[in-house]
Amino acid sequence: MSSENVLEIRDLATYFFLRRGVVKAVDGVSLSLRRGEILGLVGESGCGKSVTALSIMRLLPRSTARTVRGEVCLGGENILARSQREMREIRGRRISMILQDPQTSLNPVFSVGEQLREAIFKRTRQRKAEIMKEAVGLLRRVEIAAPDQRIGQFPHQLSGGMKQRVVGAISISGQPEVLIADEPTTALDATIQLQYLKLLKRLQSETDMAILFITHDFGVVARMCNRVAVMYAGRIVECGPVAQILERPSHPYTQALIASVPKLADATGKLTTIDGQPPSLMNLPPGCRFAPRCAHADPRCRSIYPSTFTAGVDHTADCWRLEGQ
Amino acid sequence: MRSTPWICILVIVTMVFMAVFAPLLTPYSPIDQTLRDKLLPPFWLEGGSMKYLLGTDAFGRDILSRLLYGARVSLIVATLALTAGGGVGLVIGIVAGYLGGTVESILMRLVDAAFTFPAILFALLLAVTMGQGLGTLVIAISLLLWASFARVIRGEVLALKQRDFVALAKVRGCSEPRIMLTHILPNVLSTFMVLVTLNIGVVVIAEASLSFLGAGIPPPTPSWGLMVSEGRGRIADAWWVSLIPGLAITALVLSVNVFGDWLRDRLDPRLRQL
Numbered sequence: 001m002s003s004e005n006v007l008e009i010r011d012l013a014t015y016f017f018l019r020r021g022v023v024k025a026v027d028g029v030s031l032s033l034r035r036g037e038i039l040g041l042v043g044e045s046g047c048g049k050s051v052t053a054l055s056i057m058r059l060l061p062r063s064t065a066r067t068v069r070g071e072v073c074l075g076g077e078n079i080l081a082r083s084q085r086e087m088r089e090i091r092g093r094r095i096s097m098i099l100q101d102p103q104t105s106l107n108p109v110f111s112v113g114e115q116l117r118e119a120i121f122k123r124t125r126q127r128k129a130e131i132m133k134e135a136v137g138l139l140r141r142v143e144i145a146a147p148d149q150r151i152g153q154f155p156h157q158l159s160g161g162m163k164q165r166v167v168g169a170i171s172i173s174g175q176p177e178v179l180i181a182d183e184p185t186t187a188l189d190a191t192i193q194l195q196y197l198k199l200l201k202r203l204q205s206e207t208d209m210a211i212l213f214i215t216h217d218f219g220v221v222a223r224m225c226n227r228v229a230v231m232y233a234g235r236i237v238e239c240g241p242v243a244q245i246l247e248r249p250s251h252p253y254t255q256a257l258i259a260s261v262p263k264l265a266d267a268t269g270k271l272t273t274i275d276g277q278p279p280s281l282m283n284l285p286p287g288c289r290f291a292p293r294c295a296h297a298d299p300r301c302r303s304i305y306p307s308t309f310t311a312g313v314d315h316t317a318d319c320w321r322l323e324g325q
Numbered sequence: 326m327r328s329t330p331w332i333c334i335l336v337i338v339t340m341v342f343m344a345v346f347a348p349l350l351t352p353y354s355p356i357d358q359t360l361r362d363k364l365l366p367p368f369w370l371e372g373g374s375m376k377y378l379l380g381t382d383a384f385g386r387d388i389l390s391r392l393l394y395g396a397r398v399s400l401i402v403a404t405l406a407l408t409a410g411g412g413v414g415l416v417i418g419i420v421a422g423y424l425g426g427t428v429e430s431i432l433m434r435l436v437d438a439a440f441t442f443p444a445i446l447f448a449l450l451l452a453v454t455m456g457q458g459l460g461t462l463v464i465a466i467s468l469l470l471w472a473s474f475a476r477v478i479r480g481e482v483l484a485l486k487q488r489d490f491v492a493l494a495k496v497r498g499c500s501e502p503r504i505m506l507t508h509i510l511p512n513v514l515s516t517f518m519v520l521v522t523l524n525i526g527v528v529v530i531a532e533a534s535l536s537f538l539g540a541g542i543p544p545p546t547p548s549w550g551l552m553v554s555e556g557r558g559r560i561a562d563a564w565w566v567s568l569i570p571g572l573a574i575t576a577l578v579l580s581v582n583v584f585g586d587w588l589r590d591r592l593d594p595r596l597r598q599l
Contacts, residue, residue, distance in 0.1 A: 059495055063426050092498035105489040109511040118507070119497045170497065 005073075006210050007033040007056070007095075007178050012070030014048075014055045021282045025051040027234035029070070031212075033178060038204060038211045040221040040242070042257070043231035044278065049214045052231070053180045056212075057097055058087055074178065093123060096176040100183045102163035106155040112139070112166050113151035119173045138169040143199055161192035165199070172203060179204075182214045197224055218261050222246060227314075230254045233279050233289040240315030250311035251319045253290045288319070296321060330587050333580035340577055344396035351390035356545040359385035364563045382555060382566045391547035392573055398548040399577070402462055403528040407521050410467030414474020415517055421475065422482025423505050433479065439472035445534065452540035462541050466531050474520055481513050515592035522585035526578035533574050549574050 009031045016023040026048040033039050041049050054060045055067050058080070071078045079090055099105050106115060116135040120126070126134070132151070139147035142165040155163055164184060171179060181200065185193040201224060204211050213224055221228050221242060229239040230253065238251040249255045253274075260272045276293035279285055287304050291297040301320055309322035343350065353359075363385040368375050379388040421432040448465035455461045485491065486509065494504050533550025535541040542548040544555075549570040556566030 057496060059492060061425075088498040088500060090498075091496050097493070097496040099489045099492060101489055105493050107490040107494075107508050107512070118494075118499070122498055167493065170493065174497075
């Protein structure tokens, strides 16, 4: 794998300015996505995964959310500095996205073909017949059976898995360099999930695009990703190759997260959980955000946020315990 | 799901037919006076004749002919006012709901302000300043309608814009005007159609009220409201002059309301998908 970074996020911070206070949903995230890799972004609900994704796309509601600092570099240029008009050119062609819920991801009043056509026409300005041919080709690529018939159907005539495939077809129609998949399989049932993951992986290897795969499921990460970044309360706490992190997690949060994945082998009937609650994003602790729930926390953890330390080959973690190792 | 309201559809179709073919159907001119035959009752009453099926008014004009021509006025006013008022309300509702923020605040405060206007008084004011006529009537009724359209459509858009397909349209690189036009608009059209049918009744009554008050269509052009008004002085001895157009208004408004209710149920996506 080449180590060229297609997408590089440096110290990204996105806050929501509400009447009740400032919610620091993303607060200093740095990540790099390399060409042709699948990078998993894991963390519990509300830790800022989706806000990170939407900040990259610049699709957050402008009335409340603002990216206050940081850079998102796509192919070396900071897209946060681009105008909305320029962003529209970038979206769909260079970065694309798949969202969680296929039920609402398609416009109910248009057929599958019309929705694909919009995406293709915006990019190529081809004539109708050619667009339709390309649309059928795209549906075939996302493994939809009988694409010639499906293309005239409306979203409510398709199953959830099929809809998510159509969304996938629309997303890859612009041959983007980067695809952000925000929990694309959460709304699908287990058998369809596996098929969809295989499909994504195949599309990725065919086109050499990089995928930022957002999930909360370590099982999916193990199956899909090359590297994984673990997020907690608005920051990346650990990042490294999947195998290394699954075998030797360095950050106590990652350890606890992996320990709490239910296993069939030791079916004692009890689920391992992490005690306590994640901190309020409006009122973050001054030190390590995990310190209040961490068994190893000392006074320094509670007062100063840890630096990023090397924990192995291509593997970093934000934890004071790694200092001097 | 309720059954198709055939009777109402029949009433509406008949009235539209009457309005369109009024010149061919009417036995007499709606404005020519025959003073010799004034205040004749309908044919089934004593003194009535088959010559004037629904009787005549104080100027000896055939009520049936006036009723048919009056349907034209009601329907023309309804079409124009709903196109103008409904159209403006639709656009404002979509823009306010989708853009949000300051634009929404300003537009919705305008809507609130429009609701505080006493509509009839305002229409009378318009009639005084601009003069009576079809144009004045349409403008007055449009000003009465647009705000309620804007409110309902905005509510619908607020829910729609949260859906993922709007976000994905942005991911695809669609501009905001394009999203409003090609993604939001088609999704609110069914609501818009229901609003239009439900408001036909409002318009017909508004037109009748304004004509009754003398702020609508100037006489001698027949309009249903004007006909009710003309007969009110003789309601004791020649009740049919007012009652017959009154019944026509009731029948039309009732029919379009029942039809509108039915259409709303038909177009509700939650019921449609079953």
